Structures are given as C-alpha cells and as structure tokens.
Amino acid sequence: MEDTKIDALRGRIDEINQGLLDLLSERAQIVQEIGFEKEKQGVPKFDPMREKSMLDALVIRNTGPFEDDTIRHLFKQIFQASLSLQQTEHKKQLLVSRKRQQADTIIQLGSAAIGGSKPVMIAGPCSVESYKQVRAVAAALKSAGVTVMRGGAFKPRTSPYDFQGLGLEGLQILKEVADEFGLQTISEIVDPAHIETAGQYIDVIQIGARNMHNFELLKAAGEVRMPILLKRGLSATIDEFLHAAEYILSRGNTQVMLIERGIRTYERATRNTLDISAVPILKQESHLPVLVDVTHSTGRKDIFAPCAKAALAAGADGIMVEVHPNPPTALSDAQQQLTIEEFNQFYAAIQRSGLL
Numbered sequence: 299m300e301d302t303k304i305d306a307l308r309g310r311i312d313e314i315n316q317g318l319l320d321l322l323s324e325r326a327q328i329v330q331e332i333g334f335e336k337e338k339q340g341v342p343k344f345d346p347m348r349e350k351s352m353l354d355a356l357v358i359r360n361t362g363p364f365e366d367d368t369i370r371h372l373f374k375q376i377f378q379a380s381l382s383l384q385q386t387e388h389k390k391q392l393l394v395s396r397k398r399q400q401a402d403t404i405i406q407l408g409s410a411a412i413g414g415s416k417p418v419m420i421a422g423p424c425s426v427e428s429y430k431q432v433r434a435v436a437a438a439l440k441s442a443g444v445t446v447m448r449g450g451a452f453k454p455r456t457s458p459y460d461f462q463g464l465g466l467e468g469l470q471i472l473k474e475v476a477d478e479f480g481l482q483t484i485s486e487i488v489d490p491a492h493i494e495t496a497g498q499y500i501d502v503i504q505i506g507a508r509n510m511h512n513f514e515l516l517k518a519a520g521e522v523r524m525p526i527l528l529k530r531g532l533s534a535t536i537d538e539f540l541h542a543a544e545y546i547l548s549r550g551n552t553q554v555m556l557i558e559r560g561i562r563t564y565e566r567a568t569r570n571t572l573d574i575s576a577v578p579i580l581k582q583e584s585h586l587p588v589l590v591d592v593t594h595s596t597g598r599k600d601i602f603a604p605c606a607k608a609a610l611a612a613g614a615d616g617i618m619v620e621v622h623p624n625p626p627t628a629l630s631d632a633q634q635q636l637t638i639e640e641f642n643q644f645y646a647a648i649q650r651s652g653l654l
C-alpha cells in the first residue's frame with residue numbers, strides 16, 4: 299500500500315523533473331542568446347549585479363518549504379552553469395580554437411613545416427654571445443640536418459645584473475650566420491618597437507614566458523606577417539596561454555606556434571615542471587603547432603632525451619633545446635646547455651626512437 303503511494307508521488311516528481319528540465323533548457327537557450335549579444339558588444343559575461351537582483355527577487359517570493367539560503371544556493375548553481383555555457387560558447391568562437399578551424403595550422407620555415415606530419419628539432423644557444431660562438435653552433439646544426447636555430451639577442455633576465463644580451467648586434471650576428479648556413483632563425487623580442495625591424499634579421503619572433511602577458515607586445519606581434527613563437531608564461535593556465543595567442547591572431551597574424559616551457563610548481567627536482575598534459579590539450583583545443591622546450595622546462599640535461607620523447611609521444615610538433623660550443627663559459631644558462639657533442643647524441647637518440 300505504502301509502496302503504491304511512494305510510486306505515485308515519484309510519478310509526479312518525474313513529471314516535475316521533466317518540466318524543470320524543459321524550463322532549464324529553455325532558460326539555457328536564452329542565456330546563450332544573451333551570451334552572443336554580450337560577445338558582440340564586448341560586455342563581460344559575468345554580471346554579479348544582475349545575479350544579486352534575481353536572487354533578491356526570488357527570496358522575496360519564496361514561500362517555503364526551502365529556506366531562503368537554499369533557494370539562493372540552488373539558483374546560484376543555475377547562474378554558474380549558465381555562465382560556463384556562455385564561456386564555452388565564447389571559447390568555440392576564438393580564432394585559435396580547433397572548433398573554429400579544424401585543419402592544423404602549418405608554418406613553413408624553409409624546408410621545415412612546423413605543425414605538419416614530421417616533428418622538427420629546433421636548437422641553438424641560449425644567448426647570442428659572439429659571431430664565433432653562433433657560427434660554431436650553426437655549423438654543427440647544419441651537419442646534423444637541423445635547419446632551425448634559436449638564439450637570444452634580447453635577454454630578459456631575473457636579475458638586472460645578469461647578461462642582458464647583445465641586442466640588435468645579436469640579431470645581426472644571427473642573420474649573418476643563418477645566411478651563410480641556410481638556416482632559419484628564432485629570437486626573442488621584448489619591445490613592441492623592435493617587432494617591425496626584427497623581420498629584417500630573423501625568421502621567427504619569439505615572445506618569452508615573462509612577456510606572455512605583455513599585451514602591447516602581443517598586439518604588435520599581431521600586426522606583422524611573420525611567424526611568432528609564443529612561450530607559455532611561468533604561471534599561466536592553458537586558457538590564459540590560448541588567450542594570449544588569440545591577441546596575436548585577432549590582429550590578423552595567423553602564424554603562431556605555441557611552446558610549453560614548464561610551469562612553476564613546488565617541485566624543485568627540475569627547474570620548472572614540464573606540463574606534458576598541456577601538449578595533447580593544446581592540440582585538441584587549438585589548431586596551432588605545439589612545441590616543447592626541454593631545456594627550460596626541466597633544466598636538467600640528464601632527462602632531456604626522455605622528456606623530448608614523452609613530448610613527441612604526446613603529440614608535440616617539435617622540440618627546442620639549447621646548445622653551446624662551451625657551456626661552462628656561457629653568459630646565460632651555463633648549467634643546462636648541451637655541448638655540440640651532447641646535442642648530437644641527444645638528437646641521435648630521439649631519431650632512433652622513431653618519434654622524429
């Protein structure tokens with residue numbers, strides 16, 4: 299007898315659930331429309347004042363049996379779900395989003411197609427120190443078959459007393475050596491005023507981890523029509539990283555490569571923590587090429603090779619590593635740069651793995 303009563307009540311609850319679901323879905327569609335409108339007008343999605351006035355109106359009309367606080371809590375959940383619906387829609391609209399562009403972006407750098415079917419190796423000294431030093435690395439890369447060289451001319455360092463780079467002279471050295479060996483070059487630019495002129499000397503502008511949130515620099519990088527290598531900020535979430543890339547694409551420069559370089563965590567066994575999961579997530583969420591910098595993420599030569607293999611196995615489009623003819627004398631990152639011989643061994647090990 300009792301069971302029949304519960305069954306009947308449950309039957310009514312099932313009907314109410316259906317009614318609530320229909321209403322929630324209808325509400326969600328309206329929320330999406332508001333979201334599109336806000337997107338067009340550039341208005342923030344979250345509107346705490348509107349939420350507060352809705353909650354106040356609801357508790358005034360609340361006749362129980364739920365407490366006012368419970369009503370507030372339940373509706374706050376609905377608002378939160380609505381907000382994240384608007385944000386998911388917003389993400390799909392991003393130019394960097396895989397939802398917006400299915401096909402992989404491929405960046406042609408001489409003979410290397412970054413983001414194409416074959417991953418690439420990018421190597422070079424941390425800092426450009428002299429013509430002789432860069433030339434020695436370039437010759438080694440050339441004979442190993444590596445065609446893209448990195449080298450820092452402007453060096454944003456933690457301490458203002460550390461070597462700050464050769465600046466323009468460093469870019470000139472890179473150009474001279476790249477022309478001689480037929481290499482493509484990547485170098486960091488830190489000042490929006492240098493973005494225009496960088497194209498005369500280098501093939502790819504790098505925006506460093508410390509500048510990932512420098513929006514004026516990102517905007518300037520969006521104005522040029524040359525490839526940009528954007529490093530993930532030290533404490534940047536994947537979402538923030540993608541939005542930084544969006545700044546560049548939104549200005550019309552679609553040639554952007556992302557590079558995971560380790561994030562700051564409590565772990566001290568490595569210089570930073572290589573966020574390997576960022577690789578497949580970025581590949582899923584975005585059509586842009588994704589590279590991994592094994593030098594800065596780990597800071598440990600002894601684990602470069604396994605970490606590079608892990609990155610490639612996770613879907614990375616390339617690896618970046620630092621090489622110096624004589625690391626102990628290097629003006630920056632002396633501890634973590636490979637000698638030319640170590641680089642050759644490292645590169646051979648990666649090639650033997652069949653991942654590159």
Ligand SMILES: O=C(O)C(=O)C[C@]1(C(=O)O)C=C[C@@H](O)C=C1
Pocket residue numbers: 329332333343344345346348349376377380381
């Ligand atoms: O009214 C809005 O502006 C909405 O975006 C809708 C809505 C809601 O779910 O009612 C969603 C998020 C905002 O924080 C406020 C309200």
